[in-house]
Amino acid sequence: MILQRIQNGFNNFIFNIQNSNERRKQMLVIGLAILFCIAAAASGLIFSSSFTPIFIGLGLCALLLVAVGLRRPWYVLYAAIFLIFIPDGLLPSNIQSYLNRGMTVFVFAVWAFDLFVSKKKVYLPLPSVFMVAFLAWAIISMTWAQDFSESLTILQGYILRFLLFLFLTVNLIDTRKKLNGLMNTLALIGFLLALTGIVEVFVSGYTPGTRFKVLGMNENAVGILLLISLLGVLWWTSQPSAKFSTLKKLIGVLYIIFAILLIVMTGSRGSAISMIATLCLLLFWKSTRLWGFVALIIVLLGIVAAPSLFFTIIDRFSSAGYSGDTTLGGREALWQAAWLMIQDHPLQGVGIGNAYLQMRNYFSDSSIQTYLMPLQVWNSESVPPHNPVLTIWADVGAIGLTLYLGILVTAIYSFIRSYWRNRHTNLKLYYSLMIAISIGYFLSWIKGGGMESDHSFFMMIAFFVIPSILEKNHEVDDTDKVIG
Numbered sequence: 001m002i003l004q005r006i007q008n009g010f011n012n013f014i015f016n017i018q019n020s021n022e023r024r025k026q027m028l029v030i031g032l033a034i035l036f037c038i039a040a041a042a043s044g045l046i047f048s049s050s051f052t053p054i055f056i057g058l059g060l061c062a063l064l065l066v067a068v069g070l071r072r073p074w075y076v077l078y079a080a081i082f083l084i085f086i087p088d089g090l091l092p093s094n095i096q097s098y099l100n101r102g103m104t105v106f107v108f109a110v111w112a113f114d115l116f117v118s119k120k121k122v123y124l125p126l127p128s129v130f131m132v133a134f135l136a137w138a139i140i141s142m143t144w145a146q147d148f149s150e151s152l153t154i155l156q157g158y159i160l161r162f163l164l165f166l167f168l169t170v171n172l173i174d175t176r177k178k179l180n181g182l183m184n185t186l187a188l189i190g191f192l193l194a195l196t197g198i199v200e201v202f203v204s205g206y207t208p209g210t211r212f213k214v215l216g217m218n219e220n221a222v223g224i225l226l227l228i229s230l231l232g233v234l235w236w237t238s239q240p241s242a243k244f245s246t247l248k249k250l251i252g253v254l255y256i257i258f259a260i261l262l263i264v265m266t267g268s269r270g271s272a273i274s275m276i277a278t279l280c281l282l283l284f285w286k287s288t289r290l291w292g293f294v295a296l297i298i299v300l301l302g303i304v305a306a307p308s309l310f311f312t313i314i315d316r317f318s319s320a321g322y323s324g325d326t327t328l329g330g331r332e333a334l335w336q337a338a339w340l341m342i343q344d345h346p347l348q349g350v351g352i353g354n355a356y357l358q359m360r361n362y363f364s365d366s367s368i369q370t371y372l373m374p375l376q377v378w379n380s381e382s383v384p385p386h387n388p389v390l391t392i393w394a395d396v397g398a399i400g401l402t403l404y405l406g407i408l409v410t411a412i413y414s415f416i417r418s419y420w421r422n423r424h425t426n427l428k429l430y431y432s433l434m435i436a437i438s439i440g441y442f443l444s445w446i447k448g449g450g451m452e453s454d455h456s457f458f459m460m461i462a463f464f465v466i467p468s469i470l471e472k473n474h475e476v477d478d479t480d481k482v483i484g
Contacts, residue, residue: 165458
C-alpha cells in the first residue's frame with residue numbers, strides 16, 4: 001500500500017514536470033512570436049524601405065525554422081508548402097519566387113541532417129523513378145532546343161517540384177500524425193485564400209456579370225486551389241475532437257460557401273465543373289455523403305437566394321459559340337497548333353520548355369485564327385497549348401511523354417492497390433476524399449495552361465503515393481476510426 005502511494009506520487013510528480021515543460025514551451029513560443037512582431041514593426045524606423053518589415057520578419061522566421069527543423073524537418077516541409085500555395089499578390093512576386101526555391105532547398109538540407117542523425121531509410125517510389133528518368137530525358141532534349149535559357153528555367157522548376165513533392169514529401173510524411181499536419185497545412189492555405197477573396201469582395205466590390213479577380217491570381221487558378229484545399233478542410237473537420245467538433249463543422253460549411261461563391265464570381269467554367277463533379281462524387285461514400293448533400297444544398301440555395309452572383313458563370317456557359325467565344329475558350333485552336341507541331345517533331349519534341357515559344361509558328365491557318373480570338377494571344381511571345389499531354393509531347397516528344405505519363409499512371413496504380421487493401425481501415429476517409437477531389441482536379445488539369453508543371457499536379461501525385469508509404473511503416477490500422 002505504501003509502495004503504491006509512493007509510485008502514484010512519483011507519477012504525479014513526473015506528470016506535473018511534463019505539464020510544466022509544455023507550458024514553458026508554449027510561453028516561449030508566444031514570447032518569441034511577440035518579439036518577432038515587434039522587431040519587424042520597429043525595423044521601419046531604422047530602414048527606409050517599405051519591404052524592410054517583410055525581410056526582417058522572414059529572417060526571424062527562418063531562424064525559428066532552423067531551430068525547429070533540425071529536430072522536426074517535416075515542420076519545415078509544411079512551411080514550404082504553405083508559402084508555395086499562398087495567394088499570388090500577398091507577397092511581391094520576386095520575393096515569392098525566391099522563397100519558393102529557397103524553402104525547397106532548406107527542406108532538403110534539414111531532411112539530409114535528420115537522415116544523417118537518425119539513419120532512416122530513403123524511399124524512392126516508382127513515380128519518383130519515372131520522374132528521374134523524365135528529368136534525364138528533358139536534360140538531353142536541351143541539346144536541340146532553340147532557346148537554351150528557357151529550357152534551363154523550365155527544367156529548374158521540374159527539378160524543384162520533384163525534390164519537394166516526389167522525394168521530400170514521400171520521405172517525410174511517413175506517419176499518420178505527419179499526414180495530419182500536412183492536411184492541416186492544406187486547410188490553412190484554403191482558409192487563407194477564401195478569406196482573402198471575401199475581403200477583396202468587400203474592399204474592391206463586385207459587379208455581377210464580370211469576372212472577379214483575387215489579387216494577382218489567375219481566375220482559373222483560384223478554383224483549382226480552393227478545390228485542392230477542400231481535401232485538407234474536410235479532413236480537418238472530420239478529425240475526432242471532444243471540444244470543437246461542432247465549431248469545426250460550421251467552419252467547414254463556411255469554407256464550402258466561400259469556395260462556391262468565389263468560383264462562380266471568377267467565372268471559371270473548368271473550376272465550376274470540377275467543383276460540382278467533386279461535390280457529387282462525395283455522395284458515393286458514407287464518410288463524405290453528408291458534406292456532398294450540404295454542398296449541393298448550398299449551391300441550390302445560392303441560385304435561388306442570390307441569382308445575380310451566378311450571372312458570370314452562367315453567361316460564360318451560355319455564350320459559348322456566340323460573340324467569338326467557344327465552348328473551350330479558344331483552346332481548340334491551340335490544340336490544333338500543338339498537334340501540327342507534334343507532327344513535325346513526334347519522337348524527340350522541340351526541347352523542354354520550347355513548345356510555348358514555337359506555338360506562334362503554327363497559327364497561320366485561318367480556322368485556327370478564328371478560334372484564337374477569345375484568347376487574345378496575338379502579341380504573346382509565349383503561348384501555352386492549354387493541354388498538359390500535348391505540351392509535354394511537343395516539348396520532349398513521345399519518349400518524354402511516356403516517361404511523364406508513367407509518373408501519373410504508377411502513382412494512380414499505387415493508390416488503387418493501397419485503396420483495395422485498406423479501404424475498410426482508418427484510411428477510408430482519405431481514400432474517399434482523394435478519389436472525389438482528384439477526379440474533379442483532373443477535369444480542369446487536362447485543359448489548363450501550364451498545369452503540366454504546376455505545383456498542384458505534383459502535390460496530387462504525392463497524395464496518391466502517401467498511403468503506400470504509411471502502409472510500409474505499419475501506420476494503417478484495421479479499425480474504422482478516422483486518423484487522429
